Amino acid sequence: MRKNIAIIMGGYSSEYQIxxxxxxxxxxxLNKNRFNAYRIHVFKDEWVFVDGNDLEFPxxxxxxxxxxxxxxxxxxxxxxAIHGSPGEDGFMQSYFKLISMPQTSCNAYQAGLTFNKRDCLSVxxxxxxxxxxxxxxxxxxxILEDDIIAKVGLPCFVKANKAGSSFGISKVHKKxxxxxxIDNSFKEDDEIIIESFLDGMEVSVGVITYQGKTKVLPITEIVSENDFFDYEAKYLGKSQEITPARLSNTQEEKVNAVAKKIYNVLKMKGFTRSEFIFKNGEPHLIEINTVPGLTNESILPQQATEAGITVAELFESAIDEALR
Structure with a gap:
């Protein structure tokens, strides 16, 4: 008997279109022989099922x-499939926990922690x-500009603490x-994080639960045409995403081990995509995404394909894990 699957999408943040x-x-x-798929749009003013004729039902x-x-x-x-709030910050996870509804992403605590960049790095x-x-x-x-520069140096990155898809982020070269x-980041969030610039190769590492086991996917190297991996680079073709990444065996082993350790230490489930930059040969964590992009241009589906996993198999496995 086919299962009814609600695909939640939209959300309350700047990432809703993605x-x-x-x-x-x-x-x-999704495999139509196993699943009846329903598109559910979640916005602040309405939660609606959108049928094949684009009719909406509350x-x-x-x-x-x-x-x-x-x-x-x-x-x-x-x-x-909600990037940002309320799908990636723990709110939807808490709601579904209360009504005993299985869902494909991590649990509420892990979602809230990883969505808060500075708390996650501290843990x-x-x-x-x-x-x-x-x-x-x-x-x-x-705002004590001299203290900030003394701590992180120049250039540095100014980021909204709880935002994704490079919204509210700037690279600063001059005081x-x-x-x-800072003003730009505060448009996205009431907390910001200012980080030192790490000059090195940037990689993205997908870690998922697949067929009951923790699996690290082939690594993607990020080569941005812009000053950093910003919105244009991510979604408008202004970057090269090279999978598998051009890493030495030692680099690959190190970042795989760190990414898997993070997944297990935080007791994650579902999909994750972690960003790292190599400095002095060591991978430094930038952030963790627990509802990574799943568009045809997105990194995680590219990595799954490289691993011999079709997008249909990737999504089907996530549902099977949630139901398990």
Whole structure:
């Protein structure tokens, strides 16, 4: 008997358009012999099921069901394709936990922790996970530019602490540009993180639970045409994404081991994609994504293909793990 799968997409952040693309890739890829797929748009003002004719039917949030032509539809599992809030920060995970609904991404605590870059890096530091030198600011803090530069140096990166897809991030080369970069980041979040520039190869490492086991996917090397791996580089073709990455055996073994250690230490499940930069031969963690992009241009599907896993198999495995 086919399972009813709700694919949640959209969300409350600047990433909603990317999420809609990811969700539709999942919708079009799922095995129709095993699953009945339903597109669920989640926005602040409405949660709706969107049928094949683009008609919308409101979701009953009491039990996450939908009434279509007087027939109540319930779901066996939720496929989470929401990047950013509320799909990647723990809110949807908590909601589904409360109503006992299986879902494909990590649990609420892990989602909330990894979505908060500075908290995540702080938790992982005692486990020997290396990262850039950093300086934290909350909205309303006194901004001491000389102290910031003394701590992280120039150039540096100014980032929204809880945002993805390179929204709210700037690379700062001169002290005079620091305030504008801080203001830009505060448009996305009330917390920001300022990090030292790591000059080295950037790689992206997908780690997933596949067929019941933790699996590290082939590594992707990021070569941006822009000053860094920003939104244009990620989504508008301004970068090379080379899979497998041009790493030595030693580099590959090191970053694989670190990525897998992070996945296991944090007790992750579902898909993750972690970004690293090599400095002095050692991988330094930049961030962890727990609902990575799933569009045709996205890195994780590229890595799965390189590993001999089709996108249909990738998505099917995530649902099987959630139902297990």
């Amino acid at each position: 999420s809609l693309k990811s969700g539709n890739v999942v919708y079009n890829s 979701i009953d949030k009491n039990d996450f069901s939908v009434l279509v032509n007087k027939t109540k539809i319930t779901f066996d599992c939720v496929f989470n 992982l530091k005692p486990y020997g996970i290396l990262s850039a030198e950093s300086y934290y600011l909350n909205l309303g803090d006194i 005079e540009a620091l305030q504008a970069a």
